Amino acid sequence: MRLDFERxxxxxxxxxYGRRRALNRVNLTCQAGEIxxxxxxxxxxxxxxxxxxxxxxxxxxxRVLYGDASAYEAGAALRSRLGMLGHDLFLxxxxxxxENLTFFAKLYGCTDVPTAVGLALExxxxxxxxxxxxSGFSRGMRQRLALExxLLxxxxxxxxxxxxxxxxxxxxxxxxxxxxxLRDSGRIVLIATxxxxxxxxxxxxxxxxxxGRLGVLDETGGTLRDRYRDAMQQASA
Amino acid sequence: MKQFLRxxxxxxxxxxxxxxxxxxxxxxxxxxxxxxxxxxAFALVREGRPMEDAAAGILWIAISFSGTLALGxxxxxxxxxxxxxxxxxxxxxxxxxxxxxxxxxxxLLGVVEVLLVPMVGVLFDAxxxxxxxxxxxxxxxxxxxxxxxGTLFAAMLVRARxxxxxxxxxLYPITIPIIIGGVRGTAALLQQTPDxxxxxxxxxxxxxxDVVFVTLALWTFEPLMTE
Numbered sequence: 119m120r121l122d123f124e125r126x127x128x129x130x131x132x133x134x135y136g137r138r139r140a141l142n143r144v145n146l147t148c149q150a151g152e153i154x155x156x157x158x159x160x161x162x163x164x165x166x167x168x169x170x171x172x173x174x175x176x177x178x179x180x181r182v183l184y185g186d187a188s189a190y191e192a193g194a195a196l197r198s199r200l201g202m203l204g205h206d207l208f209l210x211x212x213x214x215x216x217e218n219l220t221f222f223a224k225l226y227g228c229t230d231v232p233t234a235v236g237l238a239l240e241x242x243x244x245x246x247x248x249x250x251x252x253s254g255f256s257r258g259m260r261q262r263l264a265l266e267x268x269l270l271x272x273x274x275x276x277x278x279x280x281x282x283x284x285x286x287x288x289x290x291x292x293x294x295x296x297x298x299x300l301r302d303s304g305r306i307v308l309i310a311t312x313x314x315x316x317x318x319x320x321x322x323x324x325x326x327x328x329x330g331r332l333g334v335l336d337e338t339g340g341t342l343r344d345r346y347r348d349a350m351q352q353a354s355a
Numbered sequence: 356m357k358q359f360l361r362x363x364x365x366x367x368x369x370x371x372x373x374x375x376x377x378x379x380x381x382x383x384x385x386x387x388x389x390x391x392x393x394x395x396a397f398a399l400v401r402e403g404r405p406m407e408d409a410a411a412g413i414l415w416i417a418i419s420f421s422g423t424l425a426l427g428x429x430x431x432x433x434x435x436x437x438x439x440x441x442x443x444x445x446x447x448x449x450x451x452x453x454x455x456x457x458x459x460x461x462x463l464l465g466v467v468e469v470l471l472v473p474m475v476g477v478l479f480d481a482x483x484x485x486x487x488x489x490x491x492x493x494x495x496x497x498x499x500x501x502x503x504x505g506t507l508f509a510a511m512l513v514r515a516r517x518x519x520x521x522x523x524x525x526l527y528p529i530t531i532p533i534i535i536g537g538v539r540g541t542a543a544l545l546q547q548t549p550d551x552x553x554x555x556x557x558x559x560x561x562x563x564x565d566v567v568f569v570t571l572a573l574w575t576f577e578p579l580m581t582e
Contacts, residue, residue: 174443176581194447194448197446198446202440202444204437204440206437206440207436208438208441208444209438210369210438225365227446
């Protein structure tokens, strides 16, 4: 069963870790065919929000709707439509790039595994290194492989936590182009990043998390870095 | 059901491939089990004559101690690379992932037991081969029972800071019936004339505990793994 959805709705989501509140009544709506940026200082709650959206973490209160379904209702059908790239890359260093992709492709129930894996290696610019162990890869190579791992099953919702980490300029630009392509094909893309230079012009909308609260960044006036700095200064004033 | 078994197979195959590449768990577990048997052999064998019924106890102590080591390391590997999250994100039945991990650890302990049984046999003058089929049944049933609980606890504790301490503290009290069943069944097997009714009784009890523990683990794995 495939669960396709046009909207992602976050309603009043809060998350407590003991006495600390990582997210405080967050509301956000993302539409298909849009890239939403998620900015904020370290520890602002970006990764927590992405973990909740990926169904890895349950909110303490509030709810997340994928179309009309909640994570609890949709279960495995929903997980088959989510792609997640976390801080940690979810790759087995003892396996080759091809073996990693093949394992996840099978786990996600891809129909033509060899073709999907071959295409993913090509897109990661690793087609000549497919049979090398991931433990021998640089951070940038692992990052590219991990992104393709997250995209193997053609997810509807793509959640990316710091996707530009370790990428050189060419790979960073290639990723930006790839993300725009995914947006144009109707995916919902949510990106948490600190790399404001590469993200310049990429986001359709930008949200800022500060101490667990979500705000919206003005889309006009100056570069993304300037607008982000101004917003943070205003918030702390 | 076919899908469930397919996912379990994929996960087990991946775990075994990773282990064949690194041999980390196999070497450490086998070395630890052998050291354990040797220490007991020095303590309990006098002038070539072992203490009565010692072989059965030593065999199961070595299996449970080395099994704990293997369980901890298997999930530590998933924690270091955060790949357990990737497994939890997959659109597969989570109990199938549990079964895959369980089968991987059972296979690994099976290899350790192939080394362990002759070693205990030689050092403790124990004739394990009198009833080879019963030996295999006892070892298989005991190993599945022990690892079914251990796999669940090791997965649950993967995010706990003191997981290395907590795993044996939680695991041993619950698996005591399995260890007792294994020891008594093996002791009945090692008698001058193997006591078949007793072996059958303990083997049946082990299978009963396997069914109970595996059912409970399948039932609780999904809620326990959801934060």
